[in-house]
Amino acid sequence: MAIAQFVVNGLLVGALFAAVAVGFALIWGVVDIINLAHGEMVMLGGYTAYWLLSIATGTAEGSVLLFLATLPVVIAVLFVLGYVLQRTLVSRVIGTDIFLTLLVTFGISIAIQQLAIQAWTANPRSIQVGFADPSLIVAGVVIPKMKLVAFFGAIVLTAILYLFLQRTRTGRAIRAVSQNPEAAALVGIDVEHTRAVTFGISSAVAGGAGAFIATILNIEPQMGLIYTLKSFVIVVFGGVGSIPGALTGGLLLGVVEELTAGLISSRWTLAVSFTLLIVLLVVKPQGLFGTGADE
Amino acid sequence: MSTKDDTGLLRSVLPPERVDQLFDLCGTHSWKLILLSAVIGALPPVFGLREGYMMTVISEMFLFAILALSWDIVGGQTGYPSFGNMAFFGIGAYTGAILLKDFAVSFPLAVVTAGVFATVFAAIIGLIVLRLRGHYFAIATLGVLLAAQQISRNLEITGGASGKILFDVPPGIVFYYFFLGVLVAEIIVVYYLSNTRFGFILNAIRDDEGKATAMGFNTTYYKTAAWMLAALFTGLAGGAYGLFNTFIDPQTAYNGAWNVELIAMALMGGTGTVAGPVIGAFGLHTIIEYVETAFVGWQLVLLGLAVIVTVIGFPKGVVGSLREYANEMDYYERGGMAATDGAADGTDAATDANDPEVTTDE
Amino acid sequence: MSNTPDTDEPEMTANAADAVLRTEGITKRFGGLTAVDDVDVEVHEGEIVGLIGPNGAGKSTLFNCITGTLTADEGRVTLQGQDVTDWPEYKIARAGLGRMFQETRIFGGMSVRKNLLLAAQEGGADIGGLLRRPDDSLLERTNELLEYVDLGGLADTRAGRLSFGQQKLIEFVMALMAEPELLLMDEPAGGINPSMLENLIDYIRTANDEEEATIFLIEHNMDFVMEIADRIYVLAHGERIAAGTPEEIQNDQRVIDAYLGRE
Structure with missing residues (x-):
């Protein structure tokens, strides 16, 4: 029964990993950039929700509805941030050496991280969402209600993104730019703007996921890099262009981490995640060679 | 990327041919220059600088120069920019600390063993990650660094998350000369290699690995050799660092921020050169040291901004940009146009305009 | 497996001594498409041999199979009497195969x-x-x-x-x-202006005469290849449709059809 509990815990958290990874994959696929500051967007999303709630209630506590009400603001703030970052900084290195693009986003990552420490100290924080009856018990498995909310929140974020890309005009423009920027420009798409919008959407989804993460786990200024790397693991597993792949990868990673934590020790979860990354790269190198690494 | 167009003032103050002469001069007297720098580096203690803040700062400058130059062997010379070089440093630091503390090994032996362990580790990891390119290589190396950090955090022998405190620390002057010695040795090795066939092959891998293979080079060997050489020097520095700092834990031994710092140093000085990373390390460390004391807690913000500004405005670094500036004159002066294929003016201009992208892409 | 002695086929031994390169039945498929179909070529010491054919005829693919960049699905590649079919690219290069790329690298x-x-x-x-x-x-x-x-x-x-x-x-x-024992050139005349082309012809000739370079080249510029090559192979749809001296090739009806049919 314990195993079932770990698996359920893993699936609940894994959906959040997946939502973060989907945003990461979006920038990778469309702008051909590995955004090493992606995890910082998760962190900033978490803090934005935290402070909004603090302003509203005086403490970082509140009802589910109040928490959900902060989400549109979080998403808007992070969208603008992502858009501006792409427009002002990242766009300047697109098409140059991959190494330079990595460094720019790495630079953004450490600057934001340190600014966050300056602003909010390095202490972990979390949002307390109140429920009269905090957990469901289904067939002996305990399901905290907030985790369930976060799970569906993450699924909804991912689904909205998916529909947005498939159904809207902007979504089609994004897909066009991802497939062939020159051709997209020829048919009148503003490539620069589209890329910035992509960056903004990616950050917004990451930020939304970050807000949910703040309710079930801790947030702290230095959490970002871990989420970036988890996203990389998930995307490598699921394939760069695939939202269902990312979803599967995220859920799996969540399960692996919870099983590690439950069966071995929670201290080993990160070591396992990062080792998994290296193992994946070893096992699947042929599949990985082509994309982005082509000269 | 834009240094070529707006050089009017620069041209009159410092004409390219002067810069070119300077490079020629440095080239002819390179060994004397290295010797002279080593002697100058060795002087401060002779004139009474034996302890205190300055002593530590200068030792750290040597240390960072070692790390930046090591990074550049693979990142700059071979074109495989690693985000995980600090893994070698951490392996070295823990090897040194464990040998000193738990096995009471002598300092020199501990340091040498640290270097060897880091090199062996690099050989094994290299077989895995050096098969990857681009994004995958960069992230895999970052993954190696973080995995190593996490593993050290969880093992008994490494002291877990609380790390290791070291006692019986030799006087600062020992570290001063140790780091200086390793740095000078590394400069000599890297400079020598850059003029051998081995060095040429590394550059060839950076510029076009497929072509290098087509020319008959088994590039895996050379990449791995370069990677191990980088690990050796980084591991040696790490081996001494535990004692120098009197303390290591997973955060300091596998310091991710340092990893960015040493890349930034190589980049600002000029990747793919010998002087560049060293100059970059001295320069950036001085600035960081200043910011660290004057504006506590803001040094990483500054580092992040410095990296962004360098990458966007100045990706060839100090030495690289100067060399390009000198070389540009060279090209026209020595009949670059005259020797072209007759009516190829158009082609020529086109190649020139595309040039920065061509070189960075390759 | 690379030790298979090449002298298995006695009727070839007369030529084997001076055949720098020989391919036998090279076939390469990509999915359903057969890019190179059962192609035999031979290049002898001191020769300049041309390889022509319409776009998509499989010329570069054949080159890639020879150099080891691609591995042929069927057939053997012999360099200086050594079977190099399954060798890695760098080893074939070291065995004396030089290469110039179409895009100039x-x-x-x-x-x-x-x-x-x-x-x-x-x-x-x-x-x-x-x-x-x-x-x-x-x-x-x-x-x-x-x-x-x-x-x-x-x-x-x-x-x-x-x-x-x-x-x-x-x-x-x-x-x-x-x-190199043999130099493969992929469209050496591509993208250069006419005066330069004259020089290049001179250089290749001189290299052939004085440095005794053996050359196998892909070329689209017919004047160039007719002028410089001793012999020419023609590929179309992956198959070798003709072989012979430049004169023979120019008068070969199948070659003319292949080109006209394409354009």
Whole structure:
């Protein structure tokens, strides 16, 4: 029964990993950039929700509805941030050496991280969402209600993104730019703007996921890099262009981490995640060679 | 990327041919220059600088120069920019600390063993990650660094998350000369290699690995050799660092921020050169040291901004940009146009305009 | 598996002595498409052999199978009497196969001289050779070759700064530095202007006469290939449809059809 509990815990958290990874994959696929500051967007999303709630209630506590009400603001703030970052900084290195693009986003990552420490100290924080009856018990498995909310929140974020890309005009423009920027420009798409919008959407989804993460786990200024790397693991597993792949990868990673934590020790979860990354790269190198690494 | 167009003032103050002469001069007297720098580096203690803040700062400058130059062997010379070089440093630091503390090994032996362990580790990891390119290589190396950090955090022998405190620390002057010695040795090795066939092959891998293979080079060997050489020097520095700092834990031994710092140093000085990373390390460390004391807690913000500004405005670094500036004159002066294929003016201009992208892409 | 002696086929032994390159039944498929279909070619010492055919005929794929960049699905490649079919690319190159690429590939970040030195020292892989500085005789040979193609003044310039035509010449002299048993050239005349083309023909001829270079080249420029090649192979839809001297090829009805049918 314990195993079932770990698996359920893993699936609940894994959906959040997946939502973060989907945003990461979006920038990778469309702008051909590995955004090493992606995890910082998760962190900033978490803090934005935290402070909004603090302003509203005086403490970082509140009802589910109040928490959900902060989400549109979080998403808007992070969208603008992502858009501006792409427009002002990242766009300047697109098409140059991959190494330079990595460094720019790495630079953004450490600057934001340190600014966050300056602003909010390095202490972990979390949002307390109140429920009269905090957990469901289904067939002996305990399901905290907030985790369930976060799970569906993450699924909804991912689904909205998916529909947005498939159904809207902007979504089609994004897909066009991802497939062939020159051709997209020829048919009148503003490539620069589209890329910035992509960056903004990616950050917004990451930020939304970050807000949910703040309710079930801790947030702290230095959490970002871990989420970036988890996203990389998930995307490598699921394939760069695939939202269902990312979803599967995220859920799996969540399960692996919870099983590690439950069966071995929670201290080993990160070591396992990062080792998994290296193992994946070893096992699947042929599949990985082509994309982005082509000269 | 834009240094070529707006050089009017620069041209009159410092004409390219002067810069070119300077490079020629440095080239002819390179060994004397290295010797002279080593002697100058060795002087401060002779004139009474034996302890205190300055002593530590200068030792750290040597240390960072070692790390930046090591990074550049693979990142700059071979074109495989690693985000995980600090893994070698951490392996070295823990090897040194464990040998000193738990096995009471002598300092020199501990340091040498640290270097060897880091090199062996690099050989094994290299077989895995050096098969990857681009994004995958960069992230895999970052993954190696973080995995190593996490593993050290969880093992008994490494002291877990609380790390290791070291006692019986030799006087600062020992570290001063140790780091200086390793740095000078590394400069000599890297400079020598850059003029051998081995060095040429590394550059060839950076510029076009497929072509290098087509020319008959088994590039895996050379990449791995370069990677191990980088690990050796980084591991040696790490081996001494535990004692120098009197303390290591997973955060300091596998310091991710340092990893960015040493890349930034190589980049600002000029990747793919010998002087560049060293100059970059001295320069950036001085600035960081200043910011660290004057504006506590803001040094990483500054580092992040410095990296962004360098990458966007100045990706060839100090030495690289100067060399390009000198070389540009060279090209026209020595009949670059005259020797072209007759009516190829158009082609020529086109190649020139595309040039920065061509070189960075390759 | 690379030890299969080539002398299994007695009727070939007369030619085997001077066949630098021989392919037998090379076939390469990509999914459902057969890019190269059962192609035999032979290049003898001292020859210049042309390989022509309409776009998509499989010429570059055949080259890639010979150099080991791709592995043929069927057939053997023999270089100097050695079966090299399953060898890795770098090993085939070291066995004496030089290659010039269609898109011209040189090492843009290195000086012109270093490009040449690198090419020259290709032979040995021992540690001593790796760690020695290039000796005077090599430096002399680099200067000689650069003078030969009128690029003597640019030895210390970064190769990436040169014009396309100059880069092509550099790639050519790099190939000569290596003194390969056989040099494969993929469209050497592509993208260069007519006056340069004249020079290039001279250079290739001289290399063939004086340096005894054996050359196998893909070319689209018919005047060029007819002028320079001793023999020509024609590929269409992956199949070898003709072989012979330039005169024979020019009068071959199937070749004319293949080209006209395409255009």
